[in-house]
Amino acid sequence: MKELETVAKVDVQRYMGRWYEIASFPQSFQKGCKCTVAEYKLMDNGKVQVTNSCNVEGKKKVVKGKAWITDKQTNAKLKVSFFWPFSGKYWIIDLADDYSYAVVGHPNRKYLWILSRTPQMDKQLYPQILDRAHAKGFDITQLQVTTQAGCD
16 A cells, blocks of 8 residues: 655644544444544644543543654644553645644554544545545544534
């Protein structure tokens, strides 16, 4: 399988902030999660503070970690660590021009997240994103839509 392509360039400042998970490949660390949100904040040392939260059976679950850019040319390849010394690859493989959505994957294609600035995504846009992810070698039949209703 050919190497996973990322987007050409990411403006790190614009990427910061709140992202709602629209869909993802199921992972053990997200079991039972609804209302999943990621918050990214640029720190003074250039690393990114990552705060992921979700509701599991009505209780809020929060995990904090750090990310750092591994490809300074594009800013599209990062590593994320929630439990030092373990880290995972976080590659931005699709990104709206206005930063309204992002798609994050791992080069082994076993991890995939579709993120949006809003809890719901445009119904015409979602299948287009799926088509592009599929073309990059992801098995989109594994995607599970994340419940974002009733999250306030």
